[in-house]
Amino acid sequence: MVIMDDKKFWKGRWRGSFILTPNPFAKRAYVLMKKKHVKRVLDLGCGDGRDSIYFARKGVAVEAFDFSESGIESLKKKNPSIKAHIGDIRKLPFKKNSFDAVYAHLSLHYFSDSETEKIFSKLHAVLKKGGLLFVKCKSTDDLLFGKGKKVAENTYRSGHVRHFFTKDYMAKQLNTFKVLRLKKNSSSYASSKSSFIEAIAQK
Numbered sequence: 001m002v003i004m005d006d007k008k009f010w011k012g013r014w015r016g017s018f019i020l021t022p023n024p025f026a027k028r029a030y031v032l033m034k035k036k037h038v039k040r041v042l043d044l045g046c047g048d049g050r051d052s053i054y055f056a057r058k059g060v061a062v063e064a065f066d067f068s069e070s071g072i073e074s075l076k077k078k079n080p081s082i083k084a085h086i087g088d089i090r091k092l093p094f095k096k097n098s099f100d101a102v103y104a105h106l107s108l109h110y111f112s113d114s115e116t117e118k119i120f121s122k123l124h125a126v127l128k129k130g131g132l133l134f135v136k137c138k139s140t141d142d143l144l145f146g147k148g149k150k151v152a153e154n155t156y157r158s159g160h161v162r163h164f165f166t167k168d169y170m171a172k173q174l175n176t177f178k179v180l181r182l183k184k185n186s187s188s189y190a191s192s193k194s195s196f197i198e199a200i201a202q203k
């Protein structure tokens with residue numbers, strides 16, 4: 001589903017980004033991370049690393065992962081000590097039981113059904129027992145839903161491909177986890193009103 005054009009789009013997307021303010025989801029996630037004494041976190045699809053930097057500032061050992069070179073470069077400029085990986089979410093190089101938490105903010109709504117299922121199953125594997133998954137994806141209530149060319153169910157290409165989630169679809173991906181929170185919400189993202197499905201789940 002993510003084709004070469006999408007990779008090109010993200011490759012340069014974060015050039016010159018100096019944003020340090022974390023996304024609100026990172027702040028909400030950290031409240032539970034702190035309570036559960038989370039030590040090692042994977043920030044999946046970290047973009048320019050604003051949330052990785054926030055977690056690191058809180059004393060969490062965070063590893064950042066993205067296929068966007070400009071994203072990883074921007075992160076490295078802001079905090080060279082964060083361990084950062086350039087790679088594809090569909091080919092995660094991590095061993096089983098590696099992380100106390102995986103945090104994926106708007107990075108898992110780009111894939112086909114079969115890719116999405118494989119990714120969530122891999123995330124289950126890389127988490128330690130009791131580990132937490134924080135995930136937020138665009139929902140079918142989003143203003144961009146239905147815009148552009150339909151390429152699969154709930155999936156449209158407009159600039160790049162987006163696979164919009166429903167609550168049921170998220171629940172299905174989490175069927176091997178214990179779901180702690182699953183909700184729809186709306187907020188402003190990249191200066192426009194957006195709608196999301198947000199979940200917290202435990203292995």
Ligand SMILES: C[S@@+](CC[C@H](N)C(=O)[O-])C[C@H]1O[C@@H](n2cnc3c(N)ncnc32)[C@H](O)[C@@H]1O
Pocket residue numbers: 002010011023044045046047048049050051065066067068071087088089090104105106107110
């Ligand atoms: C909307 S941005 C979110 C960035 C960051 N999590 C944030 O919220 O600020 C989506 C990110 O997912 C990354 N991404 C998309 N598809 C990917 C893939 N197949 N492998 C690795 N990263 C990918 C993009 O490069 C981009 O940085």
